[in-house]
Amino acid sequence: MSRDHTILTPKVLEKISHLREHFPVEALTIPLLHAIQDEHGYVSREAISESAAHLGLPLAKVLKVATFYTIFNQEPKGKLHLQVCTNIACWLNGANDLVAHLEQRLGIKAGETTTDGKFSLSRVECLAACGTAPAMQVNDTYVENLSKAKLDDLIDKWSKSECCGICDGDGDGGGEEEKA
Amino acid sequence: MKKVFTEAAANSKDYQALTEVLTHKTPEAVITEVKKSNLRGRGGAGFPTGVKWSFMPNNEVAPVKYLVCNADEGEPGTFKDRFIINQMPHKLIEGMIISGYAIGAKVGYIYIRGEFRKEAEFLQTAINKAYSDGWLGKNILGKNFTFDLFLYRGAGAYICGEETALLNSLEGKRGEPRLKPPYPAQVGAFSKPSCVNNVETLANIPWIMLHGGEAFAKLGTEKSGGTRLYSMSGHLQHPGIYEFSPTLTLREAIQEAGGVRGGKKLKAVIPGGASAPMLRADEIDVCIDFDSLASVGSMAGSGGIIVMDETTCIVEAALVLLKFYAHESCGQCSQCREGSPWLSRIFQRIENGQGKLADLELIEDLCKNMAMQTICAFSDAVTGPALSSIHKFKEEFIQHIESGACPLKNHQAKRV
């Protein structure tokens, strides 16, 4: 039980409490995994085991789900997870060049995290921001109409700031809006 | 051009249509009106909405039924549902309450893609407001009608846009499509009869209720009522969301969005989201409705119009999409699980200049074994870009193969 307090904290469980009376228990799996990732940044194997135990579901069921959905990080990510869309509309607007530019600036390849744990870089599929392509998602926030200059400004700003710089401090990314 | 949908959203009072419906219309009358409107599903398949609703079993046979809104919006090139959620959340909520009333559902779910975090928060705030204003919950407007609405976040899987994969995901399972029959109208969410409709489909319902099915039908073509939101992207001067009548041609739509950017020539258009077969620049004098685009071998799909200029390498464009499909196949059916990455590898070697002419036949053969052979239509979708690119731009493939390199590499239009 003691482990429950480090992964399935009261804050995590509180996030799904409003769903309990309306959904069968299996349907709480995805909301619970979301809540875990919000709090801890990723969904570890241990978190999967604890979720299964908490929900009273077989481990295999929760494991199957956690590994199916790309949003659930199976390893820790950097404080800022730059997820650049390289699908068709963004690709037509130079997304591959942006990824190359970011790889060079951050000194990592797509799929990696900087050694200081500040940045992770990923290529992702269409974000439904094709009209404002190229687009990326940084943690939970969309940043659109990207250009190398815009990325440089953002990286400069983020590198300097103590905190991740994009959220409002509570880690849920609910701060700064970058919508075009 | 009439922009009834976006204008009404800006000018009309929310929940006026709901009030009208609950005071003057029976559920049957709502369905009749929607049938008259010729509204067809905006999620991609274009199925007549009123007909789909009439498949739902009646209240005596099925006292518990669900309405499910598909807000998974993952089809590359499509971003109109996000626009609706951000700009007119109450039109969607109102449309869902009316639709729930029509089909006898007391509960609705909105399945929203996981990436739409801000949208989900915004929509939840709107739902909370609708509850506090008395539009949701028990005995709405003092009538014997109750409707509850729950938001459920997906977690990054394109396949969850397929309606039965969505239902599995909503139940907390992997997003794997279900074998049909049974159809969702018999066995849907949590084993109850369910009706799945797209965001835009549902957001059109309030207008139809206020102005009548006939007025809506008149805005479109003979078989497809209403205007539609088109997501315009790619090499356009002014990409974005446009409300068009489907009687417009693809050429006119592109002109409305400012034409091709930077004075470049048009090369190809994908007219209905990634799965829609591409069209050449000389094939765009076709109306953008479901039937016209189907008649030229493509589809109106999700209304995502992706424009590519003369600098675009078609082999690589198709490759980008095939890599996407290879990544997103759920893996249940072997044709799709193995075929999608295989196609992607073939296109990759052609793009790299290492393809053979026999590869073109192999692509045809593979696609024949993928289309209409699987549990869901994902596999068919994969063949859209694969076949249309090799059919319509064959010379370009041959050029890659014979010269041993991509002739357009480093010539592609750069904006950044």
Ligand SMILES: Cc1cc2nc3c(=O)[nH]c(=O)nc-3n(C[C@H](O)[C@H](O)[C@H](O)COP(=O)(O)O)c2cc1C
């Ligand atoms: C692979 C695949 C992906 C789909 N993605 C979506 C989607 O993101 N949004 C959507 O509304 N419909 C999507 N659909 C269509 C749905 O299965 C379904 O037809 C639609 O939600 C029904 O609503 P409508 O009748 O209002 O269009 C997809 C279908 C397939 C085969």
Ligand code: FES
């Ligand atoms: S293609 Fe990048 S957001 Fe759609």
